[in-house]
Amino acid sequence: MHIGEDLIILGVLLVISYILGRLGKLIGLPSIPIYMIVGLLASPHTGWFPLNFESADIELIAVFGLILLLFSLGLEFDQEEFFDNAGKLLISGGSYVLINMGLGFAFGMMVGWGTREALVIAGMTGTSSSAIITKLLIELRRLANKETPMILGVTVVGDIFIAIYLAIVSVVLSGKTEVWPIVLQLSIAFLFLIVMFSLARWGGRVVSRLVRTKDDELFTILFFGLVVLFAGIGEIIGVTDAIGAFLIGVVLGASTYRGKIERVAVPLRDVFGAFFFLNFGLALNMAEFGSVIGIVLIAVVMTFALNIISGLLLARLHRMGLVEGLNSAAILVNRGEFTLILATLSIGAGLDERLQPFAGLYVLLMAILGPLFAARSERIGTALRRTKPKAHPRKVPRDPLLVEEIALVEAATAEIGSGVDHGTQRAVQRVVEQVRGPDDKPDQPREPPTDSMADFIADRFPPEDTEQKPDTRERPGDYT
Template sequence: MSVGEDLLTLGLLLVVAYVLGRLAKLIGLPSIPVYMVVGLLASPHSGWFPLDFHSGDIELIAVFGLILLLFSLGLEFDQEEFFDNAGKLLISGGSYVLINMGLGFAFGMMVGWGTREALVIAGMTGTSSSAIITKLLIELRRLANKETPMILGVTVVGDIFIAIYLAIVSVVLSGKTEVWPIVLQLGIAFLFLIVMFSLARWGGKVVSRLVRTKDDELFTILFFGLAVLFAGIGEIIGVTDAIGAFLIGVVLGASTYRAKIERVAVPLRDVFAAFFFLNFGLALNVAEFGSVILVVVIAVVMTFVLNLVSGMLLARLNQMGIVEGMNAAGILVNRGEFTLILATLSIGAGLDHRLQPFAGLYVLTMAVLGPLFASNSERIGGALRGKKRTPPRRAALRNPMLEEEIALVEAATAGQRAGSRDDIDRAVTRVVDTAHATDAAADRANTQPVDPMIDFITDNRPPRQTDQGEHQGDYS
């Protein structure tokens, strides 16, 4: 096929992706499954698209998409938030990772595809999608919610875990069986992680001076070049291009130019990421879904159950309620780009070919059910908690009491000047009578008494003298 036909086909695919994406937004779905479906429709395995288009035609652009996805993930890593609240975040995020990854690995072993495949499946089912989480928090207007800092904290810990996990997976997928080569490669991988995180933590000012330029064009070329360069370094030293791009993103995110990089990087990421997801869809074969559909169904059910348990546990650890726990579960349950990244890595390593259709069908299913669950999580949490009747507003009942309290003060003041105890008693009697009437109204409305001063006045009212002589005592 000629270049013109390639461009025509690719342009048509992107336009179709736009149309389907607009429709998906109407029902609250993210764009990731839309791009995959478009690729699936155009896949040579399906034959549903009138033009011939192959995954290899956009493979390099798809790699750029993978690099920018991880680069942006590193760029958004909030190291100040992490180091300032490291203990609390590690407990919350560590609990989430331990539950989901541990049982995800057990599930992978039960599938019976192999130990390396089980490790990949654990990553696919145990790690949330940062991109979908961020978009859902914005679109559902939950950024100010009580549970949102907890969710973002778990995401931060998840980002660090992804870096460590990818370093381990890259060694496992390398196929090495001798102990010392594995130890050496792991040592290099962790040294790379330590150096880059240390540079991000303490070298922010140095990095800022190195990347400083007023020319936006050259600035864009610089950060894109660094992302590609460190992706290549990561690939060469055996920690994958994805982790190299992530780490340089963490370093540049620590500079004073983070906001400027984000303004340029986000549109680039969205464009190139579309090619990545489109390319993954092109490689899918619908005919292979039948061999993994049962495994996918079990994985989906397991993911929802584990996230419900994790969400409630996180809420309990952070002293929150059922609604906050349900909201956390609804947001964190979403899976997306990282699952596809792992599937891409497993294909390159020659693992079981069923991992690709498993990842594709799993992400397609989760990308639909996850946002739907998130959008209804508050309603579900409220139903589980059992909504209590909201007390009526008490402003209307409070005004008469304020007037009586003022009258009491005025009477007491007048009594002090004129020496009239009867004025004070009459004022106190009016306040207490009004208090009793207000309590009765509150009981009928199933509310508490209106003002604590009522109890104080009632409990501390001095006994009325019954002697016929002068009233004794000073009540001013």
């Protein structure tokens, strides 16, 4: 195939993605499943689309999309928030991974494909997609939300765990039994993580000096080269290219050039990210979905149920409400690139062939249902919060002395121009009413409060008699 035909095919796929993306926006569907559906329709396995295009033809571009998505996530990572709450986030991320992967492994054992297959299924159903999570947080404009630091923290913990998990799974699937090679590989991975996080934490000024340049073209080449370089380092040492890109994003995000990098990286991320999801759809084969559709539907229901429970527990742990819990569940429920990696490893290890169509259909359904749930989670949470019964206010007992003092102050400041007798009379009336309370009846006898200033006022200034009486007071003479 000539390069001209390749360019025409890519252009057609991207234009179709744009058209379907505009239609999807009308119903609140994000662009992620649109790219995957276009890739599925153009897949050589379907024959529905008059295109002859292989997934491997854009594999390298898709890798650029994946690492730029993770790089953007690291760039937006609030390390101050993470380090200040590292203990809580580790507990949150560990709890999330434990709940989802533990029950995922039990589900894999129930399927009956084998122990190694169950271990792979646990990773497929128990690990979130960092790329899709990043894309959703950006598209839904939730980077500034209250629950976003918690989601990012859980995602980072999950990514660190999946790096260790992939290293262990690779060894298990390869049949190796030596302990020291496994220990060495895990030690190198942990050392890499510690060095990069330490550099991001305390080396921000040094990094700013190293990347300082006024030439925008050279600056773009520099940061893109660093992303590709550290992605390759991460892949070689066993923590995956995505983790390497994320960590260099965290480091560059600690520099003073974070805003400048974002302005250049966002357009590149959007273009290459579309290729990543398009390539994922191209690798799927719809003819194999029928043999696993029942198991996939059970796995989808289980994943949503576990993530809703996990999201609400995480929100409660961080002292957040129902809306934040559902938002967290809707973002973390998405599955993607890690499931594809695990499917590739399982096929290379000679495991059950049904794992590949299971992974493809499972991720495709989750990539459609997950973003739809995420786009509506705020409205669902708000509606559920409004339907909660309101707690009745607790009746606070009245303090008679306090009520009397308040009434006397009001009497002293009211009706200044109408005379002392009228104001005092109303004060006494108010004191009696407030001390009795609204439930007391006036015809019931009641003992006057002891040591009450109201009694003193009533004796000193008795109420006026409204009846007309002859004036018998002695008038003084005129001594002018």
